[in-house]
Amino acid sequence: MTNLKEILADYPAHFDVKVAWGEMDAALHVNNTVYLRYAESGRIDYFEKMGFRVNVTNTEPSVGPILAEIQCKYKAPVTFPDQLVVATRLQPGSLDVYSFWVEQLIVSQQLQRVVAEVKARLVAYDYQQKQKAPIPDELIAKLSQASG
Amino acid sequence: MTNLKEILADYPAHFDVKVAWGEMDAALHVNNTVYLRYAESGRIDYFEKMGFRVNVTNTEPSVGPILAEIQCKYKAPVTFPDQLVVATRLQPGSLDVYSFWVEQLIVSQQLQRVVAEVKARLVAYDYQQKQKAPIPDELIAKLSQASG
Amino acid sequence: MTNLKEILADYPAHFDVKVAWGEMDAALHVNNTVYLRYAESGRIDYFEKMGFRVNVTNTEPSVGPILAEIQCKYKAPVTFPDQLVVATRLQPGSLDVYSFWVEQLIVSQQLQRVVAEVKARLVAYDYQQKQKAPIPDELIAKLSQASG
Amino acid sequence: MTNLKEILADYPAHFDVKVAWGEMDAALHVNNTVYLRYAESGRIDYFEKMGFRVNVTNTEPSVGPILAEIQCKYKAPVTFPDQLVVATRLQPGSLDVYSFWVEQLIVSQQLQRVVAEVKARLVAYDYQQKQKAPIPDELIAKLSQASG
Numbered sequence: 001m002t003n004l005k006e007i008l009a010d011y012p013a014h015f016d017v018k019v020a021w022g023e024m025d026a027a028l029h030v031n032n033t034v035y036l037r038y039a040e041s042g043r044i045d046y047f048e049k050m051g052f053r054v055n056v057t058n059t060e061p062s063v064g065p066i067l068a069e070i071q072c073k074y075k076a077p078v079t080f081p082d083q084l085v086v087a088t089r090l091q092p093g094s095l096d097v098y099s100f101w102v103e104q105l106i107v108s109q110q111l112q113r114v115v116a117e118v119k120a121r122l123v124a125y126d127y128q129q130k131q132k133a134p135i136p137d138e139l140i141a142k143l144s145q146a147s148g
Numbered sequence: 149m150t151n152l153k154e155i156l157a158d159y160p161a162h163f164d165v166k167v168a169w170g171e172m173d174a175a176l177h178v179n180n181t182v183y184l185r186y187a188e189s190g191r192i193d194y195f196e197k198m199g200f201r202v203n204v205t206n207t208e209p210s211v212g213p214i215l216a217e218i219q220c221k222y223k224a225p226v227t228f229p230d231q232l233v234v235a236t237r238l239q240p241g242s243l244d245v246y247s248f249w250v251e252q253l254i255v256s257q258q259l260q261r262v263v264a265e266v267k268a269r270l271v272a273y274d275y276q277q278k279q280k281a282p283i284p285d286e287l288i289a290k291l292s293q294a295s296g
Numbered sequence: 297m298t299n300l301k302e303i304l305a306d307y308p309a310h311f312d313v314k315v316a317w318g319e320m321d322a323a324l325h326v327n328n329t330v331y332l333r334y335a336e337s338g339r340i341d342y343f344e345k346m347g348f349r350v351n352v353t354n355t356e357p358s359v360g361p362i363l364a365e366i367q368c369k370y371k372a373p374v375t376f377p378d379q380l381v382v383a384t385r386l387q388p389g390s391l392d393v394y395s396f397w398v399e400q401l402i403v404s405q406q407l408q409r410v411v412a413e414v415k416a417r418l419v420a421y422d423y424q425q426k427q428k429a430p431i432p433d434e435l436i437a438k439l440s441q442a443s444g
Numbered sequence: 445m446t447n448l449k450e451i452l453a454d455y456p457a458h459f460d461v462k463v464a465w466g467e468m469d470a471a472l473h474v475n476n477t478v479y480l481r482y483a484e485s486g487r488i489d490y491f492e493k494m495g496f497r498v499n500v501t502n503t504e505p506s507v508g509p510i511l512a513e514i515q516c517k518y519k520a521p522v523t524f525p526d527q528l529v530v531a532t533r534l535q536p537g538s539l540d541v542y543s544f545w546v547e548q549l550i551v552s553q554q555l556q557r558v559v560a561e562v563k564a565r566l567v568a569y570d571y572q573q574k575q576k577a578p579i580p581d582e583l584i585a586k587l588s589q590a591s592g
Contacts, residue, residue, distance in 0.1 A: 021488045026172040044465045169340045181477045192317045320470040
């Protein structure tokens with residue numbers, strides 16, 4: 001995974017995923033929607049450390065992410081058994097007042113290659129006020145730091 | 149579906165489900181967990197009409213169902229395309245203070261047969277108090293009526 | 297749904313979906329990956345009529361679709377209960393030798409609006425030869441007809 | 445996890461699962477059907493080592509498992525983030541010619557307790573002949589050994 005290691009080095013957050021047999025569909029590989037579940041898990045892990053999370057019952061003010069747009073290029077079929085790495089980073093230059101993009105790679109240990117490239121646009125949402133909110137300064141600092 | 153009609157006549161609630169291609173797994177039929185999603189949808193439809201529902205954000209007192217136990221006998225593999233009927237009823241004599249059982253059949257239009265038999269035990273839960281609650285009298289009346 | 301009817305009239309294929317309660321996540325609306333399951337079901341219904349389908353066990357030559365890329369703009373949160381329409385069409389001018397794009401709208405009956413816009417690139421795949429294949433002439437004819 | 449360790453010691457197979465955020469539903473804990481996906485993954489891992497697996501495209505004779513019945517007692521709600529252990533064993537005395545039962549525990553690292561008890565009946569199925577088959581002697585030996 002020499003080349004992969006170099007590629008992954010450009011992404012500050014790595015999240016390990018074990019492929020479940022039941023995630024394969026009748027085409028005998030992992031269903032397309034499941035790749036996006038993997039990507040979701042990678043993003044949530046990335047944001048969790050920054051305190052940026054969905055919080056529907058909290059009575060204190062809180063701003064979390066809402067997914068506004070997603071793009072996924074499927075590069076190779078994934079089959080059980082396999083272990084994946086979901087790598088996530090802020091897309092350079094994508095931060096604006098209310099939203100930003102992250103770039104994600106899904107890498108297969110079995111295939112030793114990138115199996116999907118994902119881009120996702122997140123909007124900051126105030127679960128108290130039920131409307132979009134400016135991205136908190138603290139989050140901007142953490143996102144920028146994480147993207148190193 | 150003559151015989152099936154008779155069988156279904158003993159269940160007050162019928163819920164139609166369209167099988168999705170993506171619900172099949174690598175065994176080329178609908179994954180075992182998805183049968184339980186169908187059953188869940190049938191129960192929720194059944195309870196919805198009785199005002200018995202999950203309500204995590206409501207600030208008013210509210211009692212809803214929590215699933216305590218489930219049993220499923222898989223009688224036949226389901227494949228796409230198919231239309232199913234999920235039939236639900238109160239299990240006679242199963243009502244106690246905090247819980248009751250429902251019996252469910254999943255019927256395939258394609259196969260013209262019962263494809264699964266499900267039994268589920270539901271506990272009444274007070275989402276305000278965060279503890280189990282006596283089944284409301286009103287719900288008992290409705291459950292009994294529905295199964296009548 | 298007057299405006300929606302006009303919008304939907306530009307799409308030859310309409311597929312009805314009933315939202316399941318269990319498809320909502322802890323953000324209290326339908327999970328982002330489920331929108332793509334809906335889109336998948338809409339595409340499969342669209343292709344099914346054209347004999348363009350996944351066929352892993354068939355011993356006769358057969359060409360079916362593989363999803364190469366997907367894009368989804370989430371326009372509004374969907375909640376249970378709701379009925380959706382997934383509208384699908386060939387993207388004009390997108391047909392090349394091995395692949396084409398479809399455009400899809402997901403419309404909510406409850407909200408009376410478009411809740412997601414999806415674009416998907418499909419590659420023709422020969423499940424016998426295990427490699428991509430030219431899109432069959434017959435399929436081109438049907439796709440063009442359907443989008444007419 | 446002292447007590448848990450003792451409990452788990454009675455199960456020869458342990459399978460680790462990481463809870464995904466997206467597996468929670470609108471009740472704000474992991475959906476009931478997902479527990480059964482965890483159990484499925486645990487069983488498949490257990491059987492995989494014995495060469496007992498679903499094999500729809502293999503042209504050589506092969507016997508694999510089909511799930512005939514499942515029972516699940518939900519003992520505690522699971523929430524993200526958490527790490528689970530799925531423990532699996534042959535149910536003593538349950539082996540007959542065509543089928544057997546496994547017993548499974550799902551244990552939460554976060555809660556330090558059993559969160560679900562699962563029982564599943566598996567039937568041996570010949571994917572060549574498309575009918576049930578006697579459980580191969582080799583599998584019986586391995587199952588018995590594993591449970592020893």
